[in-house]
Amino acid sequence: MSETSSYLAEAREAFNLACPSKEPVSLFSQRQWDDALCANVLQELINSSTSAKDRARLLAVSTRESSYWLQALPSKHIGTLLDHLTLTITVGLRLGARIQQPHLCHCGETVDVYGHHSLACAKSAGRFSRHASLNGVIRRSLVTAKVPAVLEPNGLARSDGKRPDGMTLVPWKQGRSLVWDATCVDTLALSHIQVTSVAAGTAATKAERAKRRKYENIENNFIFVPFGVETMGSWGEDARSFFKDLRSA
Structure with a gap:
């Protein structure tokens, strides 16, 4: 018993050296011990980054949504294999x-x-396939939630004549149908690296705001949602909010 106690004291001392003031609330939770250590390693990697690209990449891939694809059922029938x-x-x-x-x-x-x-x-050519795949996932998710939707609806356009990516055929909220427009921006592009190396998802959020300005003429009649994602996996603020609503639908 004393030998076990000495090992426990040694382990706790080693942990506290690596993660000061982060000891788990439950000492019996393996996940709480692991999460603190992993967060510490990630922060060390970010702090030791030698370039803005490396920092932006690490920030992006550490977001929750960037790992959703690892939890998807690998099925060729629904396009997730x-x-x-x-x-x-x-x-x-x-x-x-x-x-x-x-x-x-x-x-x-x-x-x-x-x-x-x-x-x-x-x-x-990958830019077009990414965009098509993203819209396909959004539409299938809505249909799964019993909300029928179509891609590139006719008779609905923004100020420059371009059509949105999709629209629901039944009301989404407040008696209005949902209209969405998706975009995938490059986390590591020179035009984005200054902000993505500071905070994850900032390029996607910026792109979402630009979409809102382009579609401001339809927001009185529809619920408009810009869905911005980045090549390194992080999402914009509107995309995360919409995903939360869709998950609870």
């Missing part, structure tokens, strides 16, 4: 690993070993 290459690239981007050979992109820019250029390249 990742092939081997996609899974490899997804994990590699989040870890900041070298995922490809350097080469010259057909847009004229040099692509490095980390593969970040393709996330923002204007000529990348």
